[in-house]
Amino acid sequence: MRYRSPRGTQDILPELQPYWHHIVQSAENIATKYNYKKIDTPMFEDTDLFLRGVGEGTDIVEKEMYTFLDRGGDSLTLRPEGTASICRAYIEHGMHTLPQPVRLYYIAPAFRYERPQRGRFRQHHQFGLEAIGDGSPIIDAEIIELAYQYLYSAGISKMQFMINNIGDKSCRPMFVNALVEFYKKRLDDICEDCRLRFSKNPLRLLDCKRTDYLCQQMIGDSPHTVDYLCTECDEHWNRLLSYLDSLNINYIINPRLVRGLDYYTKTVFEVHPQESGSQTALLGGGRYDGLMEELGSKPVPGIGFGSGIERIVGELRTNKNFVIKELIPDAIMIHIGSPASLEVIKIASSLRNEGMNIVIAPDGRSLRGQMRYAESMKASYVIIIGQNEIDSGLAQVKNMSNGTQKSCPINELSPDSFSNID
RNA sequence: GUGAGCGUGGCCAAGUGGUUAAGGCGCCUGUCUGUGGCACAGGAGAUCGUGGGUUCGACCCCCAUCGCUCACCCCA
Numbered sequence: 001m002r003y004r005s006p007r008g009t010q011d012i013l014p015e016l017q018p019y020w021h022h023i024v025q026s027a028e029n030i031a032t033k034y035n036y037k038k039i040d041t042p043m044f045e046d047t048d049l050f051l052r053g054v055g056e057g058t059d060i061v062e063k064e065m066y067t068f069l070d071r072g073g074d075s076l077t078l079r080p081e082g083t084a085s086i087c088r089a090y091i092e093h094g095m096h097t098l099p100q101p102v103r104l105y106y107i108a109p110a111f112r113y114e115r116p117q118r119g120r121f122r123q124h125h126q127f128g129l130e131a132i133g134d135g136s137p138i139i140d141a142e143i144i145e146l147a148y149q150y151l152y153s154a155g156i157s158k159m160q161f162m163i164n165n166i167g168d169k170s171c172r173p174m175f176v177n178a179l180v181e182f183y184k185k186r187l188d189d190i191c192e193d194c195r196l197r198f199s200k201n202p203l204r205l206l207d208c209k210r211t212d213y214l215c216q217q218m219i220g221d222s223p224h225t226v227d228y229l230c231t232e233c234d235e236h237w238n239r240l241l242s243y244l245d246s247l248n249i250n251y252i253i254n255p256r257l258v259r260g261l262d263y264y265t266k267t268v269f270e271v272h273p274q275e276s277g278s279q280t281a282l283l284g285g286g287r288y289d290g291l292m293e294e295l296g297s298k299p300v301p302g303i304g305f306g307s308g309i310e311r312i313v314g315e316l317r318t319n320k321n322f323v324i325k326e327l328i329p330d331a332i333m334i335h336i337g338s339p340a341s342l343e344v345i346k347i348a349s350s351l352r353n354e355g356m357n358i359v360i361a362p363d364g365r366s367l368r369g370q371m372r373y374a375e376s377m378k379a380s381y382v383i384i385i386g387q388n389e390i391d392s393g394l395a396q397v398k399n400m401s402n403g404t405q406k407s408c409p410i411n412e413l414s415p416d417s418f419s420n421i422d
Numbered sequence: 423g424u425g426a427g428c429g430u431g432g433c434c435a436a437g438u439g440g441u442u443a444a445g446g447c448g449c450c451u452g453u454c455u456g457u458g459g460c461a462c463a464g465g466a467g468a469u470c471g472u473g474g475g476u477u478c479g480a481c482c483c484c485c486a487u488c489g490c491u492c493a494c495c496c497c498a
Contacts, residue, residue: 117492259497
Protein backbone atom coordinates (compact mmCIF):
# COMPACT_ATOMS: atom_id res chain seq x y z
CA MET A 1 0.00 0.00 0.00
CA ARG A 2 1.47 3.26 -1.09
CA TYR A 3 -0.20 5.69 1.27
CA ARG A 4 -1.13 5.27 4.90
CA SER A 5 -2.27 7.77 7.48
CA PRO A 6 0.74 9.50 9.04
CA ARG A 7 2.35 7.76 11.97
CA GLY A 8 0.39 8.12 15.17
CA THR A 9 -2.76 9.34 13.42
CA GLN A 10 -5.83 7.36 12.66
CA ASP A 11 -9.01 7.43 10.64
CA ILE A 12 -12.13 7.40 12.72
CA LEU A 13 -14.15 4.97 10.63
CA PRO A 14 -17.96 4.89 10.49
CA GLU A 15 -18.19 1.95 12.89
CA LEU A 16 -16.45 3.97 15.58
CA GLN A 17 -18.44 7.17 15.03
CA PRO A 18 -21.25 6.16 17.41
CA TYR A 19 -18.75 6.08 20.28
CA TRP A 20 -17.49 9.53 19.39
CA HIS A 21 -20.94 10.92 18.97
CA HIS A 22 -21.98 9.56 22.33
CA ILE A 23 -18.93 10.96 24.15
CA VAL A 24 -19.17 14.37 22.51
CA GLN A 25 -22.85 14.53 23.40
CA SER A 26 -22.12 13.66 27.02
CA ALA A 27 -19.45 16.35 27.10
CA GLU A 28 -21.64 19.06 25.63
CA ASN A 29 -24.62 18.07 27.69
CA ILE A 30 -22.72 18.23 30.98
CA ALA A 31 -20.75 21.36 30.09
CA THR A 32 -23.98 23.13 29.24
CA LYS A 33 -25.56 22.19 32.57
CA TYR A 34 -22.77 24.04 34.33
CA ASN A 35 -23.07 26.95 31.88
CA TYR A 36 -19.72 26.48 30.18
CA LYS A 37 -19.68 27.97 26.67
CA LYS A 38 -17.91 26.51 23.71
CA ILE A 39 -14.80 28.06 22.23
CA ASP A 40 -12.67 27.04 19.25
CA THR A 41 -9.13 28.25 18.86
CA PRO A 42 -6.69 27.73 15.97
CA MET A 43 -5.01 24.38 15.63
CA PHE A 44 -1.62 26.11 15.74
CA GLU A 45 -0.20 29.05 17.63
CA ASP A 46 3.03 31.00 17.91
CA THR A 47 5.58 28.56 19.25
CA ASP A 48 6.41 31.04 21.96
CA LEU A 49 2.94 30.74 23.50
CA PHE A 50 3.61 27.13 24.39
CA LEU A 51 7.19 27.75 25.45
CA ARG A 52 5.89 30.27 27.97
CA GLY A 53 2.59 28.62 28.75
CA VAL A 54 3.46 24.95 29.03
CA GLY A 55 6.95 25.55 30.39
CA GLU A 56 10.42 25.14 28.95
CA GLY A 57 11.39 22.33 31.26
CA THR A 58 8.50 20.07 30.36
CA ASP A 59 8.65 16.98 28.20
CA ILE A 60 6.05 18.48 25.91
CA VAL A 61 8.24 21.43 25.06
CA GLU A 62 11.53 19.60 25.16
CA LYS A 63 10.69 16.76 22.82
CA GLU A 64 7.07 16.54 21.79
CA MET A 65 6.10 19.71 19.95
CA TYR A 66 5.13 19.76 16.29
CA THR A 67 6.97 22.93 15.40
CA PHE A 68 7.44 24.33 11.90
CA LEU A 69 8.36 27.51 10.11
CA ASP A 70 5.75 28.98 7.79
CA ARG A 71 6.57 30.65 4.48
CA GLY A 72 7.04 33.94 6.22
CA GLY A 73 9.61 32.47 8.56
CA ASP A 74 7.45 32.52 11.70
CA SER A 75 7.75 29.61 14.11
CA LEU A 76 4.38 27.96 14.68
CA THR A 77 3.41 24.90 16.69
CA LEU A 78 0.47 22.52 16.45
CA ARG A 79 -1.19 22.84 19.84
CA PRO A 80 0.01 20.11 22.23
CA GLU A 81 -2.74 20.88 24.77
CA GLY A 82 -5.63 23.24 25.16
CA THR A 83 -5.10 25.51 28.15
CA ALA A 84 -2.44 27.85 26.78
CA SER A 85 -4.56 28.69 23.73
CA ILE A 86 -7.63 29.37 25.83
CA CYS A 87 -5.69 31.71 28.08
CA ARG A 88 -4.29 33.50 25.05
CA ALA A 89 -7.84 33.98 23.74
CA TYR A 90 -9.01 35.21 27.15
CA ILE A 91 -6.33 37.89 27.12
CA GLU A 92 -6.62 38.75 23.44
CA HIS A 93 -10.38 39.30 23.61
CA GLY A 94 -10.38 41.15 26.91
CA MET A 95 -12.51 38.54 28.64
CA HIS A 96 -11.57 40.06 31.99
CA THR A 97 -14.35 42.56 31.23
CA LEU A 98 -16.92 39.76 31.23
CA PRO A 99 -18.54 38.56 34.47
CA GLN A 100 -15.95 36.40 36.24
CA PRO A 101 -15.22 33.57 36.19
CA VAL A 102 -15.38 32.93 32.46
CA ARG A 103 -16.44 29.34 31.83
CA LEU A 104 -15.31 27.80 28.55
CA TYR A 105 -15.06 24.36 26.97
CA TYR A 106 -13.56 22.93 23.80
CA ILE A 107 -13.48 19.73 21.79
CA ALA A 108 -10.44 19.75 19.59
CA PRO A 109 -7.46 17.79 18.32
CA ALA A 110 -4.08 18.06 20.03
CA PHE A 111 -0.70 17.04 18.67
CA ARG A 112 2.43 15.61 20.24
CA TYR A 113 5.42 14.14 18.50
CA GLU A 114 5.74 10.83 20.34
CA ARG A 115 6.26 7.16 19.59
CA PRO A 116 2.72 5.87 19.33
CA GLN A 117 1.54 2.98 21.48
CA ARG A 118 -1.63 1.89 23.21
CA GLY A 119 -3.59 4.96 24.23
CA ARG A 120 -1.02 7.34 22.85
CA PHE A 121 -1.12 9.06 19.49
CA ARG A 122 0.48 11.92 17.65
CA GLN A 123 -2.93 13.37 17.00
CA HIS A 124 -5.54 12.87 19.63
CA HIS A 125 -8.70 14.69 20.64
CA GLN A 126 -9.54 16.37 23.88
CA PHE A 127 -12.64 17.56 25.57
CA GLY A 128 -11.46 20.18 27.97
CA LEU A 129 -12.77 23.08 29.93
CA GLU A 130 -11.49 26.05 31.87
CA ALA A 131 -12.91 28.37 34.50
CA ILE A 132 -10.86 31.55 34.48
CA GLY A 133 -11.09 34.44 36.93
CA ASP A 134 -12.03 32.88 40.25
CA GLY A 135 -9.54 31.44 42.73
CA SER A 136 -12.05 29.99 45.16
CA PRO A 137 -11.95 26.25 45.89
CA ILE A 138 -15.66 26.16 45.18
CA ILE A 139 -14.70 26.37 41.51
CA ASP A 140 -12.25 23.50 41.97
CA ALA A 141 -15.10 21.47 43.39
CA GLU A 142 -17.35 22.46 40.50
CA ILE A 143 -14.77 21.41 37.92
CA ILE A 144 -14.04 18.13 39.66
CA GLU A 145 -17.71 17.31 40.02
CA LEU A 146 -18.23 18.19 36.37
CA ALA A 147 -15.35 15.91 35.34
CA TYR A 148 -16.87 13.12 37.36
CA GLN A 149 -20.33 13.64 35.88
CA TYR A 150 -18.93 13.75 32.38
CA LEU A 151 -17.02 10.48 32.67
CA TYR A 152 -19.94 8.84 34.37
CA SER A 153 -22.43 9.88 31.72
CA ALA A 154 -20.00 8.86 28.98
CA GLY A 155 -20.14 5.36 30.43
CA ILE A 156 -17.11 5.18 32.75
CA SER A 157 -18.71 4.05 35.96
CA LYS A 158 -15.65 2.73 37.75
CA MET A 159 -12.78 5.14 38.02
CA GLN A 160 -9.96 6.18 40.31
CA PHE A 161 -10.26 9.87 40.90
CA MET A 162 -6.96 11.06 42.30
CA ILE A 163 -6.29 14.50 43.68
CA ASN A 164 -3.46 16.34 45.36
CA ASN A 165 -2.36 19.85 46.19
CA ILE A 166 1.13 20.84 45.10
CA GLY A 167 1.18 24.29 46.65
CA ASP A 168 1.91 27.58 44.95
CA LYS A 169 4.98 29.69 44.33
CA SER A 170 5.22 30.74 47.93
CA CYS A 171 5.14 27.29 49.55
CA ARG A 172 6.22 24.83 46.86
CA PRO A 173 9.90 25.82 47.12
CA MET A 174 9.82 24.76 50.74
CA PHE A 175 8.44 21.41 49.84
CA VAL A 176 10.93 20.92 47.03
CA ASN A 177 13.63 21.82 49.48
CA ALA A 178 12.43 19.22 51.95
CA LEU A 179 12.26 16.66 49.16
CA VAL A 180 15.79 17.41 48.05
CA GLU A 181 17.03 17.17 51.62
CA PHE A 182 15.30 13.82 51.98
CA TYR A 183 16.82 12.39 48.80
CA LYS A 184 20.22 13.99 49.13
CA LYS A 185 21.66 11.47 51.52
CA ARG A 186 20.33 8.44 49.66
CA LEU A 187 21.22 9.15 46.06
CA ASP A 188 22.89 5.77 45.77
CA ASP A 189 19.61 3.98 46.41
CA ILE A 190 17.68 5.44 43.50
CA CYS A 191 17.71 4.71 39.77
CA GLU A 192 19.67 6.74 37.26
CA ASP A 193 16.51 8.43 35.97
CA CYS A 194 15.73 9.59 39.46
CA ARG A 195 19.22 10.97 39.92
CA LEU A 196 18.55 13.02 36.80
CA ARG A 197 15.19 14.12 38.17
CA PHE A 198 16.90 15.02 41.44
CA SER A 199 18.94 17.69 39.75
CA LYS A 200 16.50 18.74 37.05
CA ASN A 201 12.98 18.52 38.42
CA PRO A 202 12.83 17.05 41.92
CA LEU A 203 9.01 17.03 42.01
CA ARG A 204 9.00 14.26 39.46
CA LEU A 205 10.99 11.99 41.73
CA LEU A 206 7.55 11.12 43.05
CA ASP A 207 6.49 9.91 39.62
CA CYS A 208 9.04 7.11 39.32
CA LYS A 209 7.56 3.67 38.73
CA ARG A 210 10.71 1.56 38.75
CA THR A 211 10.95 -1.28 41.20
CA ASP A 212 14.52 -2.44 40.58
CA TYR A 213 15.91 0.21 42.94
CA LEU A 214 14.62 1.58 46.20
CA CYS A 215 12.70 4.37 44.46
CA GLN A 216 9.32 3.08 45.57
CA GLN A 217 10.40 2.82 49.18
CA MET A 218 11.86 6.31 48.96
CA ILE A 219 8.61 7.66 47.57
CA GLY A 220 6.67 5.96 50.32
CA ASP A 221 8.79 7.58 53.00
CA SER A 222 9.20 10.96 51.32
CA PRO A 223 7.52 14.14 52.51
CA HIS A 224 4.02 14.92 51.28
CA THR A 225 3.23 18.14 49.47
CA VAL A 226 0.16 18.74 51.59
CA ASP A 227 2.27 18.89 54.75
CA TYR A 228 4.19 21.88 53.43
CA LEU A 229 1.34 24.09 52.25
CA CYS A 230 1.26 27.74 53.20
CA THR A 231 -1.78 29.00 55.09
CA GLU A 232 -3.60 30.06 51.94
CA CYS A 233 -3.00 26.78 50.08
CA ASP A 234 -3.83 24.74 53.14
CA GLU A 235 -7.13 26.50 53.61
CA HIS A 236 -7.87 26.07 49.92
CA TRP A 237 -7.11 22.36 50.18
CA ASN A 238 -9.27 21.80 53.24
CA ARG A 239 -12.20 23.71 51.84
CA LEU A 240 -11.98 21.73 48.60
CA LEU A 241 -11.98 18.43 50.45
CA SER A 242 -15.01 19.43 52.47
CA TYR A 243 -16.86 20.44 49.31
CA LEU A 244 -16.04 17.13 47.68
CA ASP A 245 -17.15 15.27 50.76
CA SER A 246 -20.44 17.08 50.83
CA LEU A 247 -20.92 16.18 47.16
CA ASN A 248 -20.22 12.53 48.00
CA ILE A 249 -17.49 12.34 45.39
CA ASN A 250 -15.12 9.44 45.86
CA TYR A 251 -11.57 10.62 45.53
CA ILE A 252 -8.17 9.25 46.40
CA ILE A 253 -5.63 11.63 47.86
CA ASN A 254 -2.45 10.74 46.02
CA PRO A 255 0.62 12.46 47.44
CA ARG A 256 2.63 11.25 44.44
CA LEU A 257 0.49 13.09 41.94
CA VAL A 258 2.51 16.07 40.70
CA ARG A 259 1.65 16.38 36.96
CA GLY A 260 3.98 17.19 34.11
CA LEU A 261 3.16 20.77 33.22
CA ASP A 262 4.86 23.71 34.88
CA TYR A 263 1.82 25.90 35.26
CA TYR A 264 -0.06 23.95 37.89
CA THR A 265 -0.60 25.33 41.38
CA LYS A 266 -2.59 24.07 44.34
CA THR A 267 -5.17 21.55 43.14
CA VAL A 268 -4.15 18.85 40.66
CA PHE A 269 -6.15 15.78 39.69
CA GLU A 270 -6.05 12.82 37.36
CA VAL A 271 -8.59 10.11 36.57
CA HIS A 272 -7.71 6.53 35.68
CA PRO A 273 -9.96 3.58 34.96
CA GLN A 274 -10.38 1.00 37.70
CA GLU A 275 -8.00 -1.42 36.08
CA SER A 276 -5.13 0.60 34.76
CA GLY A 277 -1.68 -0.04 33.41
CA SER A 278 0.46 2.64 31.80
CA GLN A 279 -0.67 5.85 30.13
CA THR A 280 -4.27 5.25 30.99
CA ALA A 281 -5.16 8.68 32.28
CA LEU A 282 -8.61 9.47 30.98
CA LEU A 283 -8.61 12.99 32.26
CA GLY A 284 -6.20 15.30 33.99
CA GLY A 285 -6.10 18.88 35.13
CA GLY A 286 -5.59 21.35 37.89
CA ARG A 287 -5.37 24.93 38.97
CA TYR A 288 -3.01 27.35 37.23
CA ASP A 289 -3.06 30.59 39.15
CA GLY A 290 0.24 31.84 37.76
CA LEU A 291 -0.27 31.10 34.10
CA MET A 292 -2.08 34.24 32.95
CA GLU A 293 0.61 36.40 34.44
CA GLU A 294 3.23 34.30 32.69
CA LEU A 295 1.45 35.07 29.43
CA GLY A 296 1.57 38.78 30.03
CA SER A 297 -1.77 39.49 31.67
CA LYS A 298 -2.51 40.79 35.13
CA PRO A 299 -2.67 37.88 37.57
CA VAL A 300 -5.89 35.92 36.98
CA PRO A 301 -6.53 32.54 38.60
CA GLY A 302 -7.78 29.63 36.54
CA ILE A 303 -8.52 25.93 36.68
CA GLY A 304 -9.42 23.32 34.09
CA PHE A 305 -8.95 19.85 32.73
CA GLY A 306 -8.43 18.00 29.50
CA SER A 307 -9.69 14.53 28.73
CA GLY A 308 -8.60 12.19 25.96
CA ILE A 309 -11.51 11.10 23.83
CA GLU A 310 -9.60 8.20 22.21
CA ARG A 311 -8.88 6.75 25.63
CA ILE A 312 -12.50 6.95 26.66
CA VAL A 313 -13.53 5.28 23.41
CA GLY A 314 -10.96 2.60 24.24
CA GLU A 315 -12.47 2.07 27.67
CA LEU A 316 -16.00 1.80 26.31
CA ARG A 317 -14.86 -0.71 23.72
CA THR A 318 -12.94 -2.94 26.10
CA ASN A 319 -15.78 -2.98 28.60
CA LYS A 320 -18.34 -3.52 25.85
CA ASN A 321 -21.05 -1.87 27.87
CA PHE A 322 -22.08 0.51 25.16
CA VAL A 323 -24.73 -0.50 22.65
CA ILE A 324 -24.28 0.80 19.13
CA LYS A 325 -27.26 1.28 16.94
CA GLU A 326 -26.59 0.85 13.26
CA LEU A 327 -27.74 3.20 10.56
CA ILE A 328 -30.22 1.15 8.56
CA PRO A 329 -32.22 2.34 5.56
CA ASP A 330 -36.00 2.44 5.88
CA ALA A 331 -36.35 1.29 2.29
CA ILE A 332 -34.31 0.29 -0.73
CA MET A 333 -35.51 1.35 -4.18
CA ILE A 334 -35.16 -1.47 -6.68
CA HIS A 335 -35.42 -0.61 -10.36
CA ILE A 336 -35.28 -2.57 -13.59
CA GLY A 337 -34.77 -0.64 -16.83
CA SER A 338 -34.11 3.01 -17.50
CA PRO A 339 -37.73 4.29 -17.39
CA ALA A 340 -37.92 2.75 -13.91
CA SER A 341 -34.66 4.32 -12.78
CA LEU A 342 -35.96 7.71 -13.85
CA GLU A 343 -39.05 7.13 -11.72
CA VAL A 344 -37.11 5.80 -8.76
CA ILE A 345 -34.79 8.74 -8.22
CA LYS A 346 -37.82 11.04 -8.05
CA ILE A 347 -39.63 8.80 -5.56
CA ALA A 348 -36.50 8.45 -3.42
CA SER A 349 -36.13 12.20 -3.35
CA SER A 350 -39.68 12.84 -2.24
CA LEU A 351 -39.64 10.10 0.42
CA ARG A 352 -36.45 11.60 1.84
CA ASN A 353 -38.15 14.97 1.96
CA GLU A 354 -40.73 13.31 4.16
CA GLY A 355 -38.02 12.18 6.55
CA MET A 356 -37.22 8.67 5.40
CA ASN A 357 -33.82 7.06 4.96
CA ILE A 358 -33.90 5.81 1.37
CA VAL A 359 -31.18 4.07 -0.66
CA ILE A 360 -31.38 3.38 -4.37
CA ALA A 361 -30.09 -0.10 -5.18
CA PRO A 362 -27.01 -0.26 -7.45
CA ASP A 363 -27.83 0.30 -11.11
CA GLY A 364 -27.46 -2.51 -13.62
CA ARG A 365 -27.95 -5.46 -11.31
CA SER A 366 -30.60 -8.11 -11.70
CA LEU A 367 -33.67 -8.00 -9.49
CA ARG A 368 -32.13 -10.83 -7.54
CA GLY A 369 -28.89 -8.93 -7.18
CA GLN A 370 -30.71 -5.84 -5.96
CA MET A 371 -32.69 -7.91 -3.47
CA ARG A 372 -29.45 -9.35 -2.15
CA TYR A 373 -28.17 -5.83 -1.78
CA ALA A 374 -31.31 -4.84 0.15
CA GLU A 375 -30.80 -7.84 2.39
CA SER A 376 -27.20 -6.97 3.14
CA MET A 377 -28.23 -3.41 3.99
CA LYS A 378 -30.77 -4.83 6.46
CA ALA A 379 -33.44 -2.58 5.02
CA SER A 380 -36.91 -2.85 6.49
CA TYR A 381 -38.73 -2.41 3.18
CA VAL A 382 -38.12 -2.60 -0.51
CA ILE A 383 -39.90 -0.79 -3.33
CA ILE A 384 -39.73 -2.52 -6.70
CA ILE A 385 -40.33 -0.69 -9.96
CA GLY A 386 -39.79 -2.36 -13.34
CA GLN A 387 -41.49 -2.17 -16.71
CA ASN A 388 -44.62 -3.94 -15.40
CA GLU A 389 -44.98 -1.37 -12.64
CA ILE A 390 -44.43 1.52 -15.04
CA ASP A 391 -47.14 0.13 -17.31
CA SER A 392 -49.65 -0.50 -14.52
CA GLY A 393 -48.72 2.51 -12.41
CA LEU A 394 -48.49 0.23 -9.36
CA ALA A 395 -45.22 -0.24 -7.44
CA GLN A 396 -44.50 -3.37 -5.43
CA VAL A 397 -43.82 -2.64 -1.76
CA LYS A 398 -42.32 -5.49 0.23
CA ASN A 399 -41.84 -5.93 3.95
CA MET A 400 -38.43 -7.58 4.29
CA SER A 401 -38.95 -8.96 7.76
CA ASN A 402 -41.96 -11.12 6.92
CA GLY A 403 -41.86 -11.25 3.13
CA THR A 404 -45.33 -9.90 2.46
CA GLN A 405 -45.80 -7.66 -0.49
CA LYS A 406 -48.51 -5.40 -1.81
CA SER A 407 -48.95 -2.96 -4.67
CA CYS A 408 -49.27 0.73 -4.25
CA PRO A 409 -49.89 3.44 -6.85
CA ILE A 410 -46.52 4.90 -7.84
CA ASN A 411 -47.69 8.48 -7.56
CA GLU A 412 -49.10 7.92 -4.07
CA LEU A 413 -45.96 6.45 -2.43
CA SER A 414 -45.40 8.05 0.97
CA PRO A 415 -44.25 7.03 4.45
CA ASP A 416 -47.80 5.73 4.99
CA SER A 417 -47.36 3.19 2.20
CA PHE A 418 -45.23 1.09 4.53
CA SER A 419 -47.51 1.14 7.53
CA ASN A 420 -49.81 -1.82 7.05
CA ILE A 421 -47.91 -4.55 5.29
CA ASP A 422 -48.18 -7.53 7.58
C1' G B 423 15.04 8.93 21.97
C1' U B 424 15.84 3.48 24.05
C1' G B 425 14.35 -1.79 23.97
C1' A B 426 11.39 -6.07 22.23
C1' G B 427 7.96 -8.63 18.88
C1' C B 428 5.70 -8.82 14.14
C1' G B 429 5.00 -7.69 8.48
C1' U B 430 1.42 -13.35 3.05
C1' G B 431 -5.32 -10.41 -1.28
C1' G B 432 -9.98 -5.37 2.05
C1' C B 433 -9.92 -8.55 6.91
C1' C B 434 -8.37 -13.32 9.35
C1' A B 435 -4.85 -16.90 8.01
C1' A B 436 -1.89 -21.85 6.13
C1' G B 437 2.71 -22.59 3.95
C1' U B 438 9.21 -22.42 7.10
C1' G B 439 14.07 -23.98 0.68
C1' G B 440 11.74 -27.00 -4.90
C1' U B 441 6.40 -27.28 -10.47
C1' U B 442 0.08 -22.62 -11.20
C1' A B 443 1.19 -19.35 -2.98
C1' A B 444 -4.14 -23.42 0.66
C1' G B 445 -8.48 -22.06 3.30
C1' G B 446 -12.13 -18.82 5.77
C1' C B 447 -14.78 -13.95 6.07
C1' G B 448 -16.30 -10.12 2.94
C1' C B 449 -17.47 -8.49 -2.27
C1' C B 450 -19.66 -9.79 -7.29
C1' U B 451 -22.11 -13.46 -10.62
C1' G B 452 -24.99 -17.79 -11.66
C1' U B 453 -28.25 -22.08 -10.27
C1' C B 454 -33.60 -18.98 -9.71
C1' U B 455 -33.76 -14.91 -17.85
C1' G B 456 -38.55 -10.05 -12.19
C1' U B 457 -37.90 -11.29 -5.81
C1' G B 458 -33.64 -11.48 -0.14
C1' G B 459 -31.92 -14.49 4.14
C1' C B 460 -30.08 -21.03 3.31
C1' A B 461 -27.37 -24.19 -0.02
C1' C B 462 -24.32 -25.19 -4.17
C1' A B 463 -21.14 -23.57 -8.27
C1' G B 464 -18.07 -19.88 -10.14
C1' G B 465 -15.43 -14.94 -10.46
C1' A B 466 -12.53 -10.71 -9.16
C1' G B 467 -8.70 -9.56 -5.77
C1' A B 468 -1.33 -11.01 -3.68
C1' U B 469 4.82 -8.19 -7.87
C1' C B 470 4.38 -12.89 -0.05
C1' G B 471 6.41 -4.56 3.22
C1' U B 472 10.93 -2.78 0.29
C1' G B 473 16.11 -3.37 -1.34
C1' G B 474 20.24 -6.40 -1.44
C1' G B 475 22.72 -11.16 -0.39
C1' U B 476 23.23 -16.80 0.15
C1' U B 477 21.53 -20.85 -3.19
C1' C B 478 20.81 -24.46 -9.22
C1' G B 479 16.22 -22.59 -6.75
C1' A B 480 13.63 -18.30 -1.56
C1' C B 481 7.20 -16.52 1.25
C1' C B 482 10.76 -19.59 3.92
C1' C B 483 17.83 -18.51 5.46
C1' C B 484 21.21 -13.78 6.18
C1' C B 485 21.82 -8.29 6.13
C1' A B 486 19.79 -3.58 5.63
C1' U B 487 15.68 -0.47 5.39
C1' C B 488 10.65 1.06 6.04
C1' G B 489 6.16 0.19 8.55
C1' C B 490 3.05 -1.71 12.50
C1' U B 491 2.47 -3.21 17.61
C1' C B 492 3.99 -3.29 22.65
C1' A B 493 7.03 -1.53 26.66
C1' C B 494 10.30 2.51 28.89
C1' C B 495 10.39 8.00 29.40
C1' C B 496 6.10 11.07 29.91
C1' C B 497 1.31 12.03 29.44
C1' A B 498 -4.88 12.64 27.33
